[in-house]
Amino acid sequence: MIDRLAIFGATGDLSARYLLPGLTALWTAGHLGEGFQLACADRSDWDTERFRSWATAQLERHGGDYPADARKAIVASARFHRADVTDPAGVAAVIAGDRPIAVYLALPPALFSRSVSTLHRAGLPAGSRIVLEKPFGEDLDSAVELNRVLAELVPEDAVFRVDHFLAxxxxxxxxxxxxxxxxxxxxxxxxxxxxxxxxxxxxxxxxxxxxxxxxxxxxxxxxxxxxxxxxxxxxxxxxxxxxxxxxxxxxxxxxxxxxxxxxxxxxxxxxxxxxxxxxxxxxxxxxxxxxxxxxxxxxxxxxxxxxxxxxxxxxxxxxxxxxxxxxxxxxxxxxxxxxxxxxxxxxxxxxxxxxxxxxxxxxxxxxxxxxxxxxxxxxxxxxxxxxxxMPQSELPPYGRLLLDVLTGNPALSIxxxxxxxxxxxxxxxxxxxxxxxxxxxxxxxxxxxxxxx
Structure with a gap:
């Protein structure tokens, strides 16, 4: 199981409403350990302290049903990086390390191809995984091109094109x-x-x-x-x-x-x-x-x-x-x-x-x-x-998606x-x-x- 996650676009609505609460649900259910690391990247002129303050407020708003210690643990695991997804040096600082990392592109679809190309130049650690939100491209031609770029970076089973409906x-x-x-x-x-x-x-x-x-x-x-x-x-x-x-x-x-x-x-x-x-x-x-x-x-x-x-x-x-x-x-x-x-x-x-x-x-x-x-x-x-x-699921849809990403189960990705x-x-x-x-x-x-x- 991968114990490092990087979120590009970490101060956006997706992160606030779904990804941070999803990670908190995983922590609450015992799927994440003390060694879990969360690298949060955005172009905002923030530092880690400001991001943690923002994340705390967002989890109170969107994840208030989870235990306070779980919310605090996720916030404490976060480190903020000011980085542009088109800058290889900035991206390399976010994903630095020898262990595999899961990279979540919480970005507009128009940035996917450039972001993947930048990750390739930045040196993604072996065994890492890429996560993209729908839509995958903007039409058939752009989807074909995006798949070509992804194939140059990681094998198909390391690509998670996620759709939370499937979870x-x-x-x-x-x-x-x-x-x-x-x-x-x-x-x-x-x-x-x-x-x-x-x-x-x-x-x-x-x-x-x-x-x-x-x-x-x-x-x-x-x-x-x-x-x-x-x-x-x-x-x-x-x-x-x-x-x-x-x-x-x-x-x-x-x-x-x-x-x-x-x-x-x-x-x-x-x-x-x-x-x-x-x-x-x-x-x-x-x-x-x-x-x-x-x-x-x-x-x-x-x-x-x-x-x-x-x-x-x-x-x-x-x-x-x-x-x-x-x-x-x-x-x-x-x-x-x-x-x-x-x-x-x-x-x-x-x-x-x-x-x-x-x-x-x-x-x-x-x-x-x-x-x-x-x-x-x-x-x-x-x-x-x-x-x-239907019986209540242990995890919300984004919790299930994130767990699949970290454990390497692509069955419900596209x-x-x-x-x-x-x-x-x-x-x-x-x-x-x-x-x-x-x-x-x-x-x-x-x-x-x-x-x-």
Missing amino acids: MTTVENVLGSRLANRVLEPLWNSAHIAEVEIVWDERLTLEGRAGYYDHAGALKDMVQNHLLQLLCLVAMEPPISLGERDLRNRKVDVLRSVRPLTGEDVLRRTRRGRYLAGRIDGHEVPAYTDEDGVDPSRDTETFAEVVLELDSWRWSGTKFRLRSGKALRRDRMEVAVHFRPVPHLPFGHSGDVLPNVLRFGLDPEGLTLDLTGTGSRARTFAPLRLTAQ RGDEAEEAWRVLAPVLSAWSENLVPIEGYPAGSDGPAPR
Whole structure:
């Protein structure tokens, strides 16, 4: 297990909200020892004392549920370095030492290639690992180039392209429900499933993230990575094991099976929107284009929907609807599996009988099954919902990701060819949207999104 971690971009939101609390969770659970070292690097004109003061405040805000001694231990393990990720001498001072180090690039994706090249020139110790946050590149060409640069520095199994969705309990919930229950796996195909919705709708607005979000938008921020990863888990063939090679191979198979979108498909099967002024929970919300830091000329979408089909024996004929939006009326984060209606009902009136829906809740995490049960009067029907809550995980998603990085388990990270295939799937959408071939639809904040077609 590696006992040194370097974070570049250490004073940013990712570090404050997720990485420092994740490390604190690892310490609390006994996964980190007294010898753990945390090197924190940023261009800020800070020193170690100021960084520790800042980290203490952030952990009180975002990790206050963890024991005080665990928070103090993580803060005490930190050393701050003022360094630019494009300066080999500065980077060399951060990673100095003979032992392997895990390097977490908590940086904008546009800096990944230059940062990796700088690490190469700075002399990364043998056995070290590199961690990158999504998105991995900005399109297919940049993803291919990033993979080329990474391959020159470390072997593929030392590259962790992390997606915290894969560390959520829902991942094990989807796989466990499918593969460990005979009642479901025989039905897990297009003969029984009409549509799968993979949805991340939220009431949250921009929340001060214009610097990143206005360059990305909903398609790149959510659909291209998080939601495609969930598609892979729902649709993949049963792997031989949950080991790194078997699991990743099956995920890549799913992406390769996605039917390429033609120009006509993009027009019919994709939608993009942007929130207008409105009200959410009784509060006035400005239009996206009036938010601080937003450039209206970018035509950045805050709502994206893509309907995909898979050319495979199991899934031919099933639609997969991937959707994400901001500033909507309600939070809805789930994978909803819509089963086909039964072929025949021996009743005179069947209007109240709805197809079954199996829902995997993402936030909060849980499981629900919508059935039809007997109504209060003879030969009548009523909806019936079965629910189950998932057991609390010992570690938060970022705690699990960091543990995998430090112990060298890449099963839940994204392999290079997988990252490229994900960009290939959405390349026609990105191209058409950039040329404004698909109009951007306005929807009031606090609504259900663009009006139904």
